[in-house]
Amino acid sequence: MSSLTDRYLAATLRAVPAPRREEIATELRASIEDMIDDRTGGGQDAATAEREVLTELGHPERLAARYADRRLQLIGPTYYLVWQRLLRRLLSTIPGAVGVLVGVVQATVGDHPGGAIGSGISAAIQTAVQIAFWVTLCFAILERTDASLKLPEWGVDQLPEAPVERDVRLTDTCASVATILLTLAFLPWQHFRSWVSGTGGERIPLLDPTLWRSWLPVLAAVLVASLVLEVVKYRTGRWTWSLVAVNALLDLAFAVPVVWLLLTERLLNPDLVARFSWLRDGDGLGIATRVSVVVVAAITLWDVVESVVKARRHNAPRHDG
Template sequence: MSSLTDRYLAATLRAVPAPRRAEIADELRASIADMIDGRTDAGQDRETAEREVLTELGNPERLAARYADHRLQLIGPAYYLAWRRLLRLLLATVPIAIGALVAVLDAVDGGSVGSAIGVGITTGIEVVVQVAFWVTLTFAVVERLSLPLHLPRWTVDQLPEDRPAGRGVPLADTAVSIAALVLLIAFLPWQHFRSWVRDDGGDHIPVLDPALWRFWLPALIALLVAEIVLQVARHRAGRWTWPLVGAKVTLDLAFAVPVAWLVLTDRLLNPEFVQRVDWLRDGANLDVVYTIALVAVVASLVRNTVAIAAQARRRAA
């Protein structure tokens, strides 16, 4: 055969395992010869027939992949949907949470507001890249090793409910809610180590009673983390379902009741902090602060419960 066919064979065989090259070379050479003979028997000159046959066979690397059973995609259809679902979930939550946390820590360390925002945004972008890279790499390895994911089999029960367009939960709303929760979580250790009030030795005086770290503050942080998970679940569901409403009300009560009890028993604020702030040393002013805090907790609980219950009832109708 001409050098054109030889070059095509050489390009194809370079991309197949060495033990199979001789077998594939004989098979492919014979196939090319038969295809060329078929065209020349129909009256086509041999040079044109050869060029058209090789063009029809296509890219030799693609042909070699078929012979060697190599995948030409990073993530195939068997794993693509799981990869996309996980990547969307992580990108919607992890960069925002870590970016907000880093911004708060930068501010705590004495950085300006602009510096904290810049560091938070930069960190968020870096986290986006890292999450996308490692999730994709993991699925690519799983694809190459043909490892089973053991995902539940799809059924018609998984079909989304028929609802008018625009009634889902916007990603921006979920992101803002999660960012606010992350900032609240970050505030709890921040007020302990970086309070704006200092003692005579220059040490920071915690705003909240340090004794609360024995149980109450870790418990409240755990509830806030659970609230983040709930916000993600609401976004995936596209609305407030009644089970989600029940979970939300339970979390709100579990958070509000201890806070209200701490306020009523005068155990929330650090006594040393109160003594260092002139305005708070007046018992009447401290009572005003506690009253406002208590009203805010109760009002927030009632407002959230009524609002989400109304949304669930309206969307279920």
């Protein structure tokens, strides 16, 4: 575990401009060491002196603001950091979740599935605006009325651990989550909003409707579990061997039933096959099946191999040259 000073420096430097980080790090570390030496020279214990010095320096983000000559002020500085932290957390989760939910509902049960993406984006933006307005208004009122939230004083025990290099990036996680959500939404969408119509104008589901009593709920459950895995993986920040094993199991739990249903000609709706001559006549269905099996197997193998490679790279012993 890193020392309190290292953690304090890491927390402070995160909030200062990148070009000045090295300069500030050198200056701040030297100042802290001098202050600790002054106290230990008077007979104080080094660990106690370090804690007292860092406590006197105050919250790392406030110190960083002084270095960067940046004001921490909404209406006043009292609750600025609390407002900033709360707003970041709310805006990083709620608008996206609302947008995805609205988009999925619009695509599956709404009257205009084609506008699902636009509806989701619009809902996310409106939610973000509402959150920013009401949270800011509440904190502005608190500042102007001098209301006390009786927040605990900052102490060195609140310092986060020094940041570690992440092997799982937010962009990759967002892409994976979006893909899983689209696949999950496709299951009910293809049943109720299929783009294929029969001779009488009725919608023809793409997948065999009888699978709703057997395999489709299982596949949906696997997708939900995969969503949970993506969240856990991002919070962990790297591939561990246990995550690799769970990922491989989920990949196989989805791929094996799909391949089996394809090979036994039970995945596609028989009415869909009968609707298109290129599937119905000759070996059209067989060719489509073989291509689909190869694609599913390739995607599954790629995902498993990629997770193993990343886990080995992260867990490989490092030698200092």
